[in-house]
Amino acid sequence: MSFDAATGEVAREILRHEFIELYAHHDADGIAAAAILGTALARRRKQFRLRIVKEITSDILKSKEAVVLCDLGSGRDDLPLETIVIDHHTSYFTGKFHCNPRLFGIDGELELSGAGAAYRVANHMGDNRDLSGLVTLGILGDGQIVRGENRAIVDEGIALGVIESKGGPLFHGKELKDSILYSINPYLPGISGEPSLLDELTDSIKKEPVLRGLLSKIVILTAESLSESALNQLYGERYQLPREVIDDAGTLMAIVDACGKTDNGSIGVEICMRSTHDVDYAWEIFTEYRLMVINAVKNALIEGKKENYYEIHPHYIVSEVADIFIRDLAFPSPVIVAGKEDDRIHISIRVTTSPEEGLGQVVHNLSRDCGGTGGGHKTRAGATIPSGKISQFVKGVREAVAV
DSSP, X not given: OOHHHHHHHHHHHHHHOSEEEEEEESSHXXXXXXXXXXXXXXXXXXXXXXXXXXXXXXXXXXXXXXXXXXXXXXXXXXXOTTOEEEOOSOOOOOXXXXXXXXXXXXXXXXXXXXXXXXXXXXXXXXXXXXXXXXXXXXXXXTTOOSOTHHHHHHHHHHHHTSOEEEEEEOOOSSSHHHHHHTOBTTBOTTTTTOHHHHHHHHHHTTXXXXXXXXXXXXXXXXXXXXXXXXXXXXXXXXXXXXXXXXXXXXXXXXXXXXXXXXXXXXXXXXXXXXXXXXXXXXHHHHHHHHXXXXXXXXXXXXXXXXXXXXXXXXXXXXHHHHHIIIIISOXXXXXXXXXXXXXXXXXXXXXXXXXXXXXXXXXXXXXXXXXXXXXXOSSEEEEEEEGGXXXXXXXXXXXXXXX
């Protein structure tokens, strides 16, 4: 069976039901996938309930309704076999209705996201090509590249006029100055979260072309602290989405991601489904979320580099902080960032070089041994385990990546 045939089979199975329980992961990719499927279902006048979740819980496993999982589910081997899974993570699910590019020789790590897989399913439900712009949220949010399946979807969107491409600074926000102030993609040491320094920077370049001068100053101030990949994130190809409520794809991705991580996933879905009702509130969430991430990174830098393990607060920013440590600041691999929530601990793990079996597989096995759940990609993974098992988990990660 081809990937196209599998997406068609999944679409037909979804449409066969009168009511769908639709669940999606709480990051930008998952929320975009949910919005794509939700819009496709609404256009077919199908009834559904959509919820954004951090992880699969017992009530999902025990549901008597038809369950569709977006951007999660592949990493579980205990799902009911009738569950419908649309995902791109390392796969353990053995059910029939499983749409995952990895099962068909497509690179789910870099070349197709959960949103991309959902888009392919949605287009078997009807002509939903106008939703191709939302796939860029999955590409950008999961650090993918525009190649292979992603390239085909982006090109489709460009041809239809729902995606536009041009060069520009890759900061996210309303205005360039605020975008730099709240920058965490990349994090700019000494600039992110420092309004007084940013004022000095902008005042010092009034006689120069503003963008060129500002970017040059940023490079000079941060070059010793930032990795090469982080410096390459300052300027490049950016996507505009003229059909969406927020037309800059990177900014839309960042806002939706912030909404999902702060338990405001429904607002992220609304915006992706082109509602303007809560846009102002979403901007507030975006700003507060980024300041939390910036402050957590600052505190870690003040404390100094530790032996790969960092505990931060609140727990829902662990993924962003882990990305910054290894992507932007080149901390030693592996980076393990943890945040406690009651008697559980949420962990994000990043490595520069994948272990032979892939980091997602390592984390899946370790989290299961610790009485929790986890998985992910070759170099990025996450887990939720009982807090009393953290020492066992950290030791296992270090041994698996030969630190």
